[in-house]
Amino acid sequence: MRQLPASPRRETALMFLQRVVFALLLSVCLACSSGFAAEPDSDNHWLSRIRLLPGEHERSHRTVKSAFRSVVESANHSTVRVLLDGLQVALGAVVHEDGHIVTKASELKGPVECQFTNGRRLAAKLVALKSDYDLALLKVEGEGLLATKWSSSPSPTIGSWLATSSTSEYPTAIGIVSANARRLPKPRTVLGVGLEQSGRRVRVTRVLVGSAAAKAGILRGDMIVSIGENAMDSPKSVSSTIRQMLPGDRATLIIERANRSLSISAMLGEASRLGNPDQAELMDSLGGPLSARRVGFPYVLQHDTVLRPEDCGGPLVDLDGRVVGINIARVSRVASYAIPANQVKPLVADMLAGKYPPPADSVASERVSTND
Amino acid sequence: MSSFPKGLTDVLVLRDWAKRMCLALAIGLSFVTAPVGLIAEEAPTVVRKPVINRIPRNLDDLRGMQTHVQKLAEQVIPATVAVQVGSAQGSGVIISADGYVLTVAHVSGRPGRVATLVLHDGTKVSGETLGIHRTLDAGLIKITATPRNDEWPHAVMGDSEKVQPGQWCLVTGHPGGFEEQRPPVLRLGRVLAFHEDSTINTDCTLIGGDSGGPLFNMNGKVIGVNSRIGNPLTVNLHVPVNVYRESWDRLARADTWGHEPGQRPYIGVQGKPEGKDATVWRVFPGTPAAQAGIKPGDLILRFGSRRVKDFEALQSLVRDERPGNRIKVLVRRGDDEVQLEVTVAKRPD
Numbered sequence: 157m158r159q160l161p162a163s164p165r166r167e168t169a170l171m172f173l174q175r176v177v178f179a180l181l182l183s184v185c186l187a188c189s190s191g192f193a194a195e196p197d198s199d200n201h202w203l204s205r206i207r208l209l210p211g212e213h214e215r216s217h218r219t220v221k222s223a224f225r226s227v228v229e230s231a232n233h234s235t236v237r238v239l240l241d242g243l244q245v246a247l248g249a250v251v252h253e254d255g256h257i258v259t260k261a262s263e264l265k266g267p268v269e270c271q272f273t274n275g276r277r278l279a280a281k282l283v284a285l286k287s288d289y290d291l292a293l294l295k296v297e298g299e300g301l302l303a304t305k306w307s308s309s310p311s312p313t314i315g316s317w318l319a320t321s322s323t324s325e326y327p328t329a330i331g332i333v334s335a336n337a338r339r340l341p342k343p344r345t346v347l348g349v350g351l352e353q354s355g356r357r358v359r360v361t362r363v364l365v366g367s368a369a370a371k372a373g374i375l376r377g378d379m380i381v382s383i384g385e386n387a388m389d390s391p392k393s394v395s396s397t398i399r400q401m402l403p404g405d406r407a408t409l410i411i412e413r414a415n416r417s418l419s420i421s422a423m424l425g426e427a428s429r430l431g432n433p434d435q436a437e438l439m440d441s442l443g444g445p446l447s448a449r450r451v452g453f454p455y456v457l458q459h460d461t462v463l464r465p466e467d468c469g470g471p472l473v474d475l476d477g478r479v480v481g482i483n484i485a486r487v488s489r490v491a492s493y494a495i496p497a498n499q500v501k502p503l504v505a506d507m508l509a510g511k512y513p514p515p516a517d518s519v520a521s522e523r524v525s526t527n528d
Numbered sequence: 529m530s531s532f533p534k535g536l537t538d539v540l541v542l543r544d545w546a547k548r549m550c551l552a553l554a555i556g557l558s559f560v561t562a563p564v565g566l567i568a569e570e571a572p573t574v575v576r577k578p579v580i581n582r583i584p585r586n587l588d589d590l591r592g593m594q595t596h597v598q599k600l601a602e603q604v605i606p607a608t609v610a611v612q613v614g615s616a617q618g619s620g621v622i623i624s625a626d627g628y629v630l631t632v633a634h635v636s637g638r639p640g641r642v643a644t645l646v647l648h649d650g651t652k653v654s655g656e657t658l659g660i661h662r663t664l665d666a667g668l669i670k671i672t673a674t675p676r677n678d679e680w681p682h683a684v685m686g687d688s689e690k691v692q693p694g695q696w697c698l699v700t701g702h703p704g705g706f707e708e709q710r711p712p713v714l715r716l717g718r719v720l721a722f723h724e725d726s727t728i729n730t731d732c733t734l735i736g737g738d739s740g741g742p743l744f745n746m747n748g749k750v751i752g753v754n755s756r757i758g759n760p761l762t763v764n765l766h767v768p769v770n771v772y773r774e775s776w777d778r779l780a781r782a783d784t785w786g787h788e789p790g791q792r793p794y795i796g797v798q799g800k801p802e803g804k805d806a807t808v809w810r811v812f813p814g815t816p817a818a819q820a821g822i823k824p825g826d827l828i829l830r831f832g833s834r835r836v837k838d839f840e841a842l843q844s845l846v847r848d849e850r851p852g853n854r855i856k857v858l859v860r861r862g863d864d865e866v867q868l869e870v871t872v873a874k875r876p877d
Contacts, residue, residue: 213721213731214731216731220584223584223589227587313601314601315599331716333714334714335710341708429737435736458713490733
């Protein structure tokens, strides 16, 4: 297991990260592959397996997804693929028949097109942006489009089936509700440094292995002069500035090192509940890509559907075919988040009424992402 | 930590391909011999298996399965706990009214330590770590607090011998560590493969913090305990619950035995083929046995506190140790009894 670098003087007193052991080992290749011995079988055994298991055993096997075709049929007609330079970067949900579409804002890194189930592609304009939810409202020139049928029930309970719509016959993916819709605690945004007051300035006393600071090249002994527009005159000013940003945001720091002034850009991290930043990053890398913006949502419905980042932004439906949420992120190996319908609906109404225009410096349909 | 199992994806892909070929062959054969099974499936008079025992094929099936899983969720989540022992964090499952908690060895660690357990509603209770089977990663904890209403919410152990590939299963646990306001997180999947003595492989995804949490069958019985993952999303490995059943007495009396994965112990002696006792035939140079001064011809009488009756018994005793353990060995050499000390090492690859 990785350990924090030993610093005897400060070991017990100043540690601000818990020394936790990541309580999950990685499987050793040989140990588990030896388990896949050929099953003993008779003719009867093979035949009974054919009846129960045509093909693979996985839960997302085509046969299982097939059962959901009627579930997603209606929602699929309200679903679009959001394309950037012809490549899918997100899905989207038609929220008004006049061509307004909701999608995941941070994936819109340039002018996009929306592609419908009939294959038709329409250029889209960015109309509104709510960055805490990472939701954007697009407008295409279309009419008589099919708007999503929102669920008016309370959020589905743990264990309920969920299907993510697509522009084809089948769902994009299926899963179940893992935890009831809930308010998320604000993420703790961190740089990963220990600081002390040095006269009227701030000195870096340690840099956490694998942290945002380490990756950006900040060194022990550096003086942090400013972050963005703000001059730093105390450790508290550094932490409160950082806390106001989100993990994944870029902070520009002016550093003084050996009488030279340096500008350093750091992509901020999140204090994880388990392990040091290295271990957190290791866990993030196991089993498929995660959405770039996957933290800081105010309210989410958590489910176990396996989504690719480019599958987010579109409708999530229950067995009645009603839209219970908009998928907003692939968060980890075990979780995807959706913004529940009862949060999205009022937001969309506000956006349609002209609220949350995109920032002035982003020309309609231009760069909206806050992440690099 | 051990390195990524780079070859594992290839192993899985090959295995699935091989199975598909076999299935294709079997389907071909089945049409030739017109077996009752395949055709009976289509006959309207045959009663279908309950949906939880097969794949859902339509909306009715999905609704039936959903109702079942929603009900199970209400039973299994309250039995799931977050576990903290020292700096290790993971999960566990209460399997008896008096508060025995199944977890994994790499969470509970040494016996006799204080464990803090968090129930599904956020209540914190104390427990004590009991025994561990390091090789198979099984661990046991006992809640030491007194329950309200004389009984802890709990699940029941099932029989992992009955586990079948393809069967539906559920997992709970605390992925990423315990989070306030977030109860144990439910996931649904299917058993992909099962090797009886070592691990159950499912596609219920797991991540750090889930270790020690339960794997349930569709009857809500615990059939496994979350242990390890591999890089692919489909490699999620669980300790079969029968390991706990079979080792129950040792776990409950706080025994510790076995070794961590990749840490196979050895001392470096060889017995005579078809030898009747634990006479050392060969001592390999540079090994713990050589360093301890064991010589060919020595008859091993005791290994640690245990009498050694033959070489096989000695091997079994060594297997229960871990690299680094210092063991007193009593040998007969000629007319003398000599006491030696051997430091068990990791078997070289």
